[in-house]
Amino acid sequence: MDFFAYERLSAPAVAVSALRDDPHAVLLAGGTELVNWLKDGIMRPARVLDINGLPGLDAIEVEASGLRIGALVRMSDLAAHPEVRRDYPAIPEALLRSASQQLRNMASMGGNLLQRTRCPYFRAEIELPCNKRAPGSGCSALGGEDRSMAIFGWSEHCIATHPSDVAVVLAALDAEVTLQGPDGFRSVPVTSFYRLPGAEPQRDTVKEPTELITGITVPASAVAQRSWYLKVRERTSYEFALVSVAAGAELDGSGTIREARIALGGVAHGPWRLPAAERSVIDVRVDDRDGLRAAIEDAFSDARPRRDNGFKVELAKRAIVRTLQTAAGVAAE
Amino acid sequence: MSATESFGTGTKASARPVGAAVSCVQVTLVVNGAERRLDVDPRSMLVDVLRDRLGLTGTKKCCERGECGVCTVHVDGRAALSCMTLAVAAEDREITTIEGLATDGDLHPVQRAFVEEDSFQCGYCTPGQVMSAVACVDGGHTGSKEEIKEFMSGNICRCSAYPQIVAAIQAVAVSARDR
Numbered sequence: 460m461d462f463f464a465y466e467r468l469s470a471p472a473v474a475v476s477a478l479r480d481d482p483h484a485v486l487l488a489g490g491t492e493l494v495n496w497l498k499d500g501i502m503r504p505a506r507v508l509d510i511n512g513l514p515g516l517d518a519i520e521v522e523a524s525g526l527r528i529g530a531l532v533r534m535s536d537l538a539a540h541p542e543v544r545r546d547y548p549a550i551p552e553a554l555l556r557s558a559s560q561q562l563r564n565m566a567s568m569g570g571n572l573l574q575r576t577r578c579p580y581f582r583a584e585i586e587l588p589c590n591k592r593a594p595g596s597g598c599s600a601l602g603g604e605d606r607s608m609a610i611f612g613w614s615e616h617c618i619a620t621h622p623s624d625v626a627v628v629l630a631a632l633d634a635e636v637t638l639q640g641p642d643g644f645r646s647v648p649v650t651s652f653y654r655l656p657g658a659e660p661q662r663d664t665v666k667e668p669t670e671l672i673t674g675i676t677v678p679a680s681a682v683a684q685r686s687w688y689l690k691v692r693e694r695t696s697y698e699f700a701l702v703s704v705a706a707g708a709e710l711d712g713s714g715t716i717r718e719a720r721i722a723l724g725g726v727a728h729g730p731w732r733l734p735a736a737e738r739s740v741i742d743v744r745v746d747d748r749d750g751l752r753a754a755i756e757d758a759f760s761d762a763r764p765r766r767d768n769g770f771k772v773e774l775a776k777r778a779i780v781r782t783l784q785t786a787a788g789v790a791a792e
Numbered sequence: 793m794s795a796t797e798s799f800g801t802g803t804k805a806s807a808r809p810v811g812a813a814v815s816c817v818q819v820t821l822v823v824n825g826a827e828r829r830l831d832v833d834p835r836s837m838l839v840d841v842l843r844d845r846l847g848l849t850g851t852k853k854c855c856e857r858g859e860c861g862v863c864t865v866h867v868d869g870r871a872a873l874s875c876m877t878l879a880v881a882a883e884d885r886e887i888t889t890i891e892g893l894a895t896d897g898d899l900h901p902v903q904r905a906f907v908e909e910d911s912f913q914c915g916y917c918t919p920g921q922v923m924s925a926v927a928c929v930d931g932g933h934t935g936s937k938e939e940i941k942e943f944m945s946g947n948i949c950r951c952s953a954y955p956q957i958v959a960a961i962q963a964v965a966v967s968a969r970d971r
Contacts, residue, residue: 462814465834465880487881494876495857497835507834509881535870559946560924562858564870565877696945 460497467509471639471671474510478669479641486510486671488531488567491558492574499584501575501592516569516673519543526677530569534625535560537568547632547677549686549705549786553624556690559697569672572626572636572652575663576619577699578608590616590660598660606767607701610775611727617660618765621653621729622699628688630730631705631722634677640670649675653729663728682707682720687786689778690724700725702774704782708745716740719783721755723775726762733758736779745787751780819883823848824892832879839863839874842889850890850919861947864920865889871927871946890919893926901967902926905960913951921947925961934965 468474477484483505487493496502510516516531521542528537537543538554554563557571575581580599581589588597600608600618608618626649635646652664666672677683686707692698703724709717719740723731736758743750755776762772784790816831823846830845837856842848842865852862856875863875866888893900902925905911912918924947928934933943940961941954949957 460835463834465817465878487878490878490881491858491873491876494837494878498857507878511881555942559861560927560943561861561864561871561873561946562876565872696942 460500461503461505463497463504464506465509466506467512469512471510471513471516471673474508474513474671475639475641475669477506477508478671481506482668484508488570489533489565491562491566492570496575499582500586501581510671521546523679525679528568528675528677530567530672530674532568533564534558534566534568534571535563538563545684546679547628547683547686549628549631549683549688549707550625550677553628553688553690553703553705556688556696557624568625568675571623572629572649572672572675573664573666574622577622578619579604581619590656591619591663592661594659594661604767605765607699607725608765608768609727610762610764610768610771611723611731612655613728613763614656614658614660616658617656617728619656619660620725620727621663623730624688624690624700624703624724626653627703627722627724627730628686628705629675629677630732631707631720632677632680632683632686633720634675636666636672637674637676638666638670639673640667644673646676649730650732656728660728680707681709682718685709685786685788686720687782687792689782689785691774691778702726702771702778704775704778705730706779706782707786708740708783710745710787713744714746714787714789715742715744716783721779721783723779726771726775733779740783745784746789748780748784751783752776755779817880819880821846821879821882821887822885823887824889834878834880836879837875838865838877838879838882838887841879842874842887848889848891852916852919854916859948860917860920861924862917862920864923864947866923866927869927869930871924873946888923890922893922900926901964902929902960905964906957909956909960909963910953911956911960912949912953917947917949917951921949921957925957925964928961929964929968934961937962 485504487507487509516529518529520527534554538551544551580587581591587599609620629649634649636652688705690700690703706721708719719737721733721736736755739754820829839853842851854860854862858873858876865874867885928943
């Protein structure tokens with residue numbers, strides 16, 4: 460690990476101007492990702508700027524119009540918040556299925572969104588070709604082990620997936636990320652916050668290097684109140700998703716879907732919304748498993764599975780049906 | 793392993809200004825209720841400072857990447873990983889290590905339960921297990937075996953004493969409720 464200077468910052472504006480003036484400065488919040496990057500040489504900053512003391516970024520505010528989550532809120536605090544559990548149940552569910560208690564206590568919500576892929580080639584202790592790690596060096600996963608890799612939206616430069624669980628829920632619930640930059644604030648929907656890898660897979664998000672995430676907003680809705688998150692993984696706890704689903708449905712009195720939200724995790728470079736499936740499940744009874752299954756089939760027409768990850772297509776379809784039914788209370792968790 | 797060795801040998805090529813001279817910074821850590829002032833390299837992890845600088849070798853070190861949980865300590869009363877915490881960033885936080893649990897030589901109830909329930913074999917993961925178990929009981933996450941197992945899943949036990957660890961936590965939770 461190269462030497463870096465450590466400084467504590469006092470205000471968000473100071474963080475933004477420090478990032479603008481020094482391309483070799485990085486921000487430290489929970490540290491559960493940054494410290495790994497420092498240890499692995501994925502990042503070699505000259506300055507580490509500790510933003511944990513910044514005022515105004517650690518509040519959880521629940522209002523009639525929606526939820527506002529400060530960027531420095533810890534995952535475990537958001538997961539335990541009673542009103543968030545009541546009005547946005549998929550959010551705590553996704554958080555509690557992530558990482559371990561120690562990591563949830565440490566990790567910030569802003570940092571959660573900025574996690575980088577768990578692709579083993581990207582994380583290799585001895586550096587391997589990876590266009591995220593060293594642009595232009597190639598993608599080892601393309602010809603290598605691809606079982607955990609993307610089935611949607613990948614490019615010949617990168618087939619990695621994004622590891623965040625809660626980002627999948629935030630994408631499904633039309634949440635927005637608030638960014639503070641040198642020119643002020645802007646909001647970006649979570650669905651467009653994550654880039655497709657294209658020819659520049661080293662860029663995970665549309666956040667500029669000079670921008671600071673200050674918070675996340677989630678609009679209140681009937682769908683959010685009936686939302687759920689299902690994570691399919693190879694261990695019961697403390698493991699990343701093979702496939703995950705965030706879904707919610709608003710029903711009429713007879714149990715027919717009036718409105719739905721569906722997003723997938725573990726299948727793309729970021730959360731993957733399925734707008735076609737959201738439209739086609741409307742007017743389907745939520746207890747009609749075959750009907751739901753038939754309605755979502757077409758949404759997978761642009762899936763491009765590779766050698767060993769084709770199972771994700773079938774797994775995702777089944778998981779969507781189960782999550783919609785769980786959210787509506789007609790299937791067990 | 794010394795703190796310096798643990799910085800690793802990252803030699804990745806990337807544009808970065810060269811020649812920033814190494815300089816230590818003074819920090820004040822509050823460990824087990826005592827203020828400890830020392831100069832640390834900003835790259836030092838809390839686990840190395842606890843073990844190598846303060847002699848608190850009860851906290852163990854294994855994976856060094858936040859995966860195994862042996863380095864678990866409490867920071868401001870919550871379980872945290874000292875291998876993923878920069879020591880400089882822990883300034884002014886209240887740090888409790890396994891050495892800080894016993895009072896006047898009397899083991900903490902969780903430590904006693906680990907002995908009574910035979911919750912360890914080799915013992916290497918035990919300090920981290922105990923720190924997580926104390927947080928589990930204090931936070932009231934003992935409603936079911938499943939809840940305990942989820943709370944404790946960040947602590948790996950190679951000897952697989954998991955059933956006995958869960959039993960120890962349940963025993964403490966029950967006796968705390970009975971009091």
